[in-house]
Amino acid sequence: MINKELKILGISKANLGTSTGTKQFAKGKFITSYSPVDGKEIAQVQCTTKKEYEKVIETAQQAQLSWRNIPAPQRGEIVRQLGDKLRQLKPTLGKLVSYEMGKSYQEGMGEVQEMIDICDFAVGLSRQLYGNTIHSERPGHRMYDQYHPLGIVGIISAFNFPVAVWSWNAALALVCGDVVVWKASEKTPLCAIACQQVLAEILKQNKLPEGISSLITGDAEVGNWLSEDKRIPLISATGSTRMGKEVAVKVAQRLGKTLLELGGNNAIIVTEEADLKMTLIGAVFGAVGTAGQRCTSTRRLIVHEKIYEQVKKSLVDAYKQLKIGDPLDSKNHMGPLIDQDAVAMYSKAVQSIKAEGGKILVKEEVLKGKGYESCCYVRPVIAEVENHFAIVQAETFAPILYLIKYKGDVENAIALQNEVAQGLSSAIMTTNLRQAEIFLSQNGSDCGIANVNIGTSGAEIGGAFGGEKETGGGRESGSDAWKVYMRRQTNTINYTTSLPLAQGIKFDF
Ligand code: NAD
Numbered sequence: 001m002i003n004k005e006l007k008i009l010g011i012s013k014a015n016l017g018t019s020t021g022t023k024q025f026a027k028g029k030f031i032t033s034y035s036p037v038d039g040k041e042i043a044q045v046q047c048t049t050k051k052e053y054e055k056v057i058e059t060a061q062q063a064q065l066s067w068r069n070i071p072a073p074q075r076g077e078i079v080r081q082l083g084d085k086l087r088q089l090k091p092t093l094g095k096l097v098s099y100e101m102g103k104s105y106q107e108g109m110g111e112v113q114e115m116i117d118i119c120d121f122a123v124g125l126s127r128q129l130y131g132n133t134i135h136s137e138r139p140g141h142r143m144y145d146q147y148h149p150l151g152i153v154g155i156i157s158a159f160n161f162p163v164a165v166w167s168w169n170a171a172l173a174l175v176c177g178d179v180v181v182w183k184a185s186e187k188t189p190l191c192a193i194a195c196q197q198v199l200a201e202i203l204k205q206n207k208l209p210e211g212i213s214s215l216i217t218g219d220a221e222v223g224n225w226l227s228e229d230k231r232i233p234l235i236s237a238t239g240s241t242r243m244g245k246e247v248a249v250k251v252a253q254r255l256g257k258t259l260l261e262l263g264g265n266n267a268i269i270v271t272e273e274a275d276l277k278m279t280l281i282g283a284v285f286g287a288v289g290t291a292g293q294r295c296t297s298t299r300r301l302i303v304h305e306k307i308y309e310q311v312k313k314s315l316v317d318a319y320k321q322l323k324i325g326d327p328l329d330s331k332n333h334m335g336p337l338i339d340q341d342a343v344a345m346y347s348k349a350v351q352s353i354k355a356e357g358g359k360i361l362v363k364e365e366v367l368k369g370k371g372y373e374s375c376c377y378v379r380p381v382i383a384e385v386e387n388h389f390a391i392v393q394a395e396t397f398a399p400i401l402y403l404i405k406y407k408g409d410v411e412n413a414i415a416l417q418n419e420v421a422q423g424l425s426s427a428i429m430t431t432n433l434r435q436a437e438i439f440l441s442q443n444g445s446d447c448g449i450a451n452v453n454i455g456t457s458g459a460e461i462g463g464a465f466g467g468e469k470e471t472g473g474g475r476e477s478g479s480d481a482w483k484v485y486m487r488r489q490t491n492t493i494n495y496t497t498s499l500p501l502a503q504g505i506k507f508d509f
Pocket of ligand 1: 156157158159160161183184185186218219220221222223224227238239240241242243244246247260261262263264294295296395397424466467471
């Protein structure tokens with residue numbers, strides 16, 4: 001099914017595991033990657049041992065000493081080559097993402113496009129990385145701040161964006177003069193090996209040293225080695241809030257830096273003045289896209305009572321038309337969940353909705369029979385609930401959409417939206433400027449992303465991406481997110497023959 005693509009991507013029996021570039025390590029235990037599309041084994045991948053990990057970090061440290069001395073625009077040139085290669089490989093890598101992770105082929109290619117976009121962004125950035133000049137209070141003094149590379153960046157990533165999250169971090173970190181060590185999700189190891197191979201080949205062609213980009217494989221234990229390692233100044237971790245809390249504590253204990261991209265509980269507010277056609281498309285794509293396994297998936301729809309019944313009816317009708325099946329077949333709207341554990345979580349969540357008094361409008365079902373052999377395909381659910389239900393307050397990583405009614409002003413809807421622990425993405429559907437501006441004001445959405453007349457998912461790379469509260473507070477990708485990958489230094493230069501002290505302090509002898 002995917003052998004041709006694996007070959008084109010440079011994956012062979014010789015590189016199914018840990019790598020510092022051209023060197024591979026192969027002493028660890030095996031994990032198996034199964035496709036949720038058809039349940040078949042794709043390959044067995046070898047996990048990193050502690051000894052191999054030590055070798056990887058020593059190699060990365062050495063590599064950083066030379067990489068940081070290569071001028072940033074020349075580092076950008078390497079990232080440009082990565083972007084160009086990804087352009088060529090887009091359909092191939094997109095197919096692997098779709099087959100190993102289960103998202104639609106369109107979304108798989110979209111993910112590779114995000115990688116290309118961040119490479120383009122990083123290339124431009126490599127000629128910027130601006131500091132400020134500051135006017136000194138002392139005569140004959142000049143002040144400025146500048147940004148230096150940090151060192152090794154440890155990247156821990158989730159299964160649902162198995163290639164894009166690495167590139168958001170790696171493209172920026174590399175132009176910033178850092179080297180990267182990536183612990184990818186144990187559920188999508190082949191996507192990670194493919195990315196590592198593509199970049200390793202470019203680094204080799206440019207005669208750059210081993211260790212600028214490394215891949216370590218395995219589960220939480222291997223991720224934890226990164227968190228505890230004081231040689232790694234920044235850990236960028238994407239995944240569940242549970243994972244983020246563990247990583248944050250470990251990294252804080254050694255006073256390292258974290259960039260945390262954790263769970264969301266995203267809502268769309270639909271006011272009585274919304275364009276309902278746009279609302280329907282935004283809500284359905286947001287809820288069932290990637291089978292509800294995006295951190296920005298729409299989980300709650302907070303709808304004004306005046307249009308509630310109408311919205312409910314059109315959603316239920318739309319869900320009846322959804323086709324579920326092989327994500328590589330463009331006729332299907334929704335593919336599988338990542339694995340059978342995820343299916344069990346979906347079923348358990350539906351039980352909790354019922355137990356708390358929610359009303360199921362579109363019924364749950366685990367699909368069986370031809371085309372569903374992996375047992376990972378489920379029917380997307382719509383449920384009428386109250387915002388305070390424990391199950392609604394939690395992020396269930398599955399296609400379950402909660403309908404919540406609000407009365408009165410938009411402020412009431414905003415209060416409901418903000419009454420969850422997570423703060424990633426939010427949206428309002430309205431044609432009323434006043435409602436939109438209240439939503440975007442300091443009294444409005446408390447999320448890192450707040451959209452008007454767009455759904456909650458599908459961010460562009462030009463903006464900083466991330467969220468508040470239990471989403472972790474990190475920002476990656478565009479805007480000035482690059483600053484976290486560098487250390488800031490303030491410089492004051494005295495070009496006079498005297499030594500005046502700041503704050504007018506006198507110190508003569
Ligand atoms: P997960 O937390 O189970 O795993 C994520 C990664 O963390 C994996 O590589 C895993 O091996 C590693 N890990 C787990 N525990 C660890 C520990 N104690 N120390 C170090 N590493 C550890 O998440 P998942 O199921 O792969 O992904 C789904 C979650 O990711 C959802 O909550 C989703 O919202 C979140 N997510 C967030 C963003 C974002 O940008 N905010 C993006 C994608 C996914």
